[in-house]
Amino acid sequence: MRIALDAMGGDFAPEPNITGAIAALQADPALNVVLVGPQDQIDSQIEASGYCGDRLSVAHATQVVGMEEKPTDAMRQKPDSSISICWKMMAAREVDAVVSAGNTGAVVASGLKTRLFLKDVKRPGIAVTLPTIAGHAVLMDVGANPSARPSHLYQYAIMGEIYAREVLGVEVPKIGLINIGSEDGKGNDLYRDTYRLLSEGPLKDNFVGNVEGRGLYQGEADVLICEGFVGNVVLKVSEGMADFLMQEASKQILGSLDTERDQAKRAFMDMGKRYRYHETGGAPLLGIDGICIICHGSSDAQSISNALKGSATFKDRGINSQIAEHLAQKPVA
Template identity: 90%
Template sequence: MRIALDAMGGDFAPEPNITGAIAALQADSALNVVLVGPQDQLESQIEASGYCGDRLSIVHASQVVGMEEKPTDAMRQKPDSSISVCWKLMAAREVDAVVSAGNTGAVVASGLKTRLFLKDVKRPGIAVTLPTLAGHAVLMDVGANPSARPSHLYQYAVMGEIYAREVLRVESPKIGLINIGSEDVKGNDLYRDTYRLLTESPLKDSFVGNVEGRGLYQGEADVLICEGFVGNVVLKVSEGMADFLMKEASKHIIGNLDVERDKAKQAFQDLGKRFRYHETGGAPLLGIDGICIICHGSSDAHSISNALRGSAMFKDRGINSQIAEHLAQKPVA
């Protein structure tokens, strides 16, 4: 499998990207990674790392999109950015996947510009995995499509259900619609219309209805659907709250222990891994005819390595072919 890695994406690029790529190559002999970015800079970084294998190559890109740049402006003003070149490589079928820890908006905008969608997909969406009391759940969309229509949310339910089954190994995923109340009349027109669509769709037996924000982490559903604005707010609040609670709990509990402090500290560290994006690597942009994994801007080498290896798993489990097959057999207007 050949993956284009945006070597210049992220807060600390390119060092963690190159280190993560090498770690992924060492862990999986079937991977080939193409680093996209300024050739001279990347060559010197690879030389400094000591890597001398033949499964790590470079494709030159002369421009870099900053983390704070407006995506639409960046795509117009920087056609040779590392993000754009990654997508061009996948559109030309020179790579199977794109992985980037760069400007999320620019990654999505560049992908939408290519129109590299699976057949019948109306708008791709970003899916993230969240821990719950029941295990894990898929939340979708978290930012790719803030102006969704009911048909978009229905397709997110289709894609999220397949992702939960194939990646999270949930045998029969339950689908919930994030809303401000559990009653079917709650929410604005988008959510009321989506509720009706889901209850009349082929997914009706898997649909458990509306899920309020407080039910998200209770495991009320395995797939949680919303439009990108709401999803992004939910995700960012969740990240901040998890970090706050872990720090406060660790400070107050471990600080008051007289014995076995090291064991308690290790327990908190193990628990914290359930909430760290480093462990999952990144979030897939589902609906793309190819594979796109979007990583957190502060991703370290461990996170990048996991994202690269996760791309291979995505391909091996045939997620895209299942999405295309489902949407082709059961179209929803």
């Protein structure tokens, strides 16, 4: 498997990207990684690492998209950016996957520009995995499509259900619709129409109805569907709340006796791993004819390594072929 890694993506690039790529190559002999970015800068980092294998190569890119740049401006002004080159390589079938911790908007916009969609997919969406009392849940979409239609959300339910089953190991994923209330008829036209599609269509046996925001972490559903605006707000609030709770808990731990403090710290760190980005690697952009994993900007080497290995898992489980097959069987206007 050949993966294009945006070597310049992220807050601390390129060091964690290159270190993470080398770790992934050492863990999986079937992987080949192409580091995309300024050749001289990447070559010097590889030389400093001491890596001398033949499964790590470099594709030169003269431009880099900043984390705060407006995606539309970046696409127009920086056609030779590392993000653009990654997508061009996948569109040309030179690589099987794209991994980036760079500007999320630019990664998505560049991908949408290629129109590299699976057959019958109306709009790709980003799926993130979040911890719940019951285990984990998939939340989709979290930012790729803020102006969704009912048919888009219906397809997200199909994609999310497949992802939850194949990657999270949920045998029969329960599907919920994020809404402002659990009763039928809640929400605006988008959510009412989506509710009808899910409750009357082929997914009705998996559909558990509307789920309020607090129900996400209670494990009321394994797949939670919403449009990108709501999903992004939910994700960012969740991140902020997790950080807040970790900081408050640490204050209590530091006030404990030495022995208790050591035990509490270990328990605290184990719990914290469920929320830390490097444990899950990144979020897939589902619906792409290829594989795209979007990592958090603060990703470290372990996160990048996990994202690269996760791309291989995505391919091995046949996620895309299953999505295309199910969409062909369950069309929606």
